Amino acid sequence: MIVRQIPRGSVATYGQIAKLAGIPRNSRQVGSVLKNLPAGSSVPWFRVVNSRGEISLRGDGSCQSVQRIKLEKEKIEFDGRGRVSLSRFAWKV
DNA sequence: GTTATGACCCAAA
DNA sequence: GTTTGGGCCATAA
Numbered sequence: 483m484i485v486r487q488i489p490r491g492s493v494a495t496y497g498q499i500a501k502l503a504g505i506p507r508n509s510r511q512v513g514s515v516l517k518n519l520p521a522g523s524s525v526p527w528f529r530v531v532n533s534r535g536e537i538s539l540r541g542d543g544s545c546q547s548v549q550r551i552k553l554e555k556e557k558i559e560f561d562g563r564g565r566v567s568l569s570r571f572a573w574k575v
Numbered sequence: 576g577t578t579a580t581g582a583c584c585c586a587a588a
Numbered sequence: 589g590t591t592t593g594g595g596c597c598a599t600a601a
Binding site for chain 1: 580581582583584
């Protein structure tokens, strides 16, 4: 899984993952898969964000808090709206 | 087989 | 950089 290759301290967008996965037009499926992943999975799903660098879930806040804390532990900075600076933390292959 | 839904993306304003 | 509208594909019922 591509998500498992995301380096620590960086975030990847669904578009990148979808592209690397071979489904550039089907990023939603990536999200669905991530949601289906178990809580203690070996996949850093919390490093996956949408194109705006914003945490996905479309409004939910449960996983969001965990994700934010996890990213903060990775030295990733969040702005006041719960978004990360893609220009600085975007996963550059 | 068709209908409905979804952790989204891209182009334009 | 952000917001709005349109669109693609896959999984589930």
